[in-house]
Amino acid sequence: MNSPGFVLDARLAADSVLVAEGPLSQLRLMDDARFPWLVLVPRVADASEWIDLPGGQQRLLLAEVNQAAALLRGLQACDKLNIGALGNIVRQLHVHVIARRENDEAWPGPVWGSGPARRFDPEERERRVHALRAAFGRIDVSPT
């Protein structure tokens, strides 16, 4: 399923940490303590649009979005999920899955463009990654 030539974008690498390798995508935690925020990065070279993937990969990415959302919901309550594929700044295809709360810092606006990230304390980040990894294996990737 890996595409030869896939290299993670340098900005995504700097702004997030690897949680797990899914069937199509890297599942990464955004290093921003303001929001519970995952990003999926398909391991497909030169991909920039979800809809330009072959249909099977599109649907697999959708299944991974389901899984990421279930992970976030399992870890803490949220009021709304936000799912976004923008890529105006980083062109490498990546899909954001964010658990929003009505009292979070950007509510009701989008998290994108809501100001600079507030980095996790490294120990707290490590705890979150471990909790996500522990939950990751327990969630089926297939949509019902």
Next chain:
Amino acid sequence: MNSPGFVLDARLAADSVLVAEGPLSQLRLMDDARFPWLVLVPRVADASEWIDLPGGQQRLLLAEVNQAAALLRGLQACDKLNIGALGNIVRQLHVHVIARRENDEAWPGPVWGSGPARRFDPEERERRVHALRAAFGRIDVSPT
């Protein structure tokens, strides 16, 4: 495929116009001349999260996103597509599909939270809707 009890949210109704009825969703043009911007509203009562739809409806919505993006690309060149399911303000499930250009008013930020809509001149809006409807029937809804 229609769910009894579906009523279009009043704010979505005020901010967009119907282009066509897809297999699952209303395809609507946002009444904002700043961006080529479509929104898909599944005709499912009480839906607010993409991932809470049954799997078949999730995938149908993804196919409709493909169709909406193809429509936008067919009408004018764009530099990037933005796809988003947010719903922080309007909870009724709706998915945005926006054709972004590097010289548009919000670039490289998201269109959400980028200031008030600039309404179309009614004649121009009518022309756009007609062009979208003419193209709509020519685009297969299935992802490849």
